[in-house]
Amino acid sequence: MLHLAQVHQQAPSQPPGLKLLAAQEVGDAWTVLTGEVLLPPEQADKVKPAQLVLADLSPDNEVLQLQDAKDWVLEIIQSHLGDATIPTLLKDEVERAEQWRQSLTLQSQELDRRALEMEARREQIQELEENLKQERRDLELQREQLGQAQQQFEMLRNQLSDQSV
Incomplete structure (x- = not known):
């Protein structure tokens, strides 16, 4: 498995x-790690x-193969952070x-439209409620007038029946 590593030496006397x-x-996916591996003596003098x-x-x-990572790092920088890539990335984000x-x-805009519709409906409902209240008052008044007319009719009928007797 391929690893990115840094050569590390505790003391000059140690390997x-x-x-x-x-x-x-997998592919271009990498996982950050921590850990250490000793270098075999035949590879220790190839690195700094x-x-x-x-x-x-x-x-x-066990170290199977070592190579300098400089070219690999530069390739990543050029392919992912080069002049052509950044404007493209920024353009895509914009x-x-x-x-x-x-x-x-x-x-x-849709929410504003719905709010206006709801306000218009609320006003219509209030207007209908006011009309309904007015019609109830009118009906009550007509009922009172009808009651008074019936009383007058009864009084007149009683008077006529008293006169005819």
């Missing part, structure tokens, strides 16, 4: 080791302290932000 920084998972290296390690953490803004504007 150098590799401080593991990351391990390649603090050098970044790509190390191919066996499942038992386009995405503009789409979000437009979407939010449309949602806001």
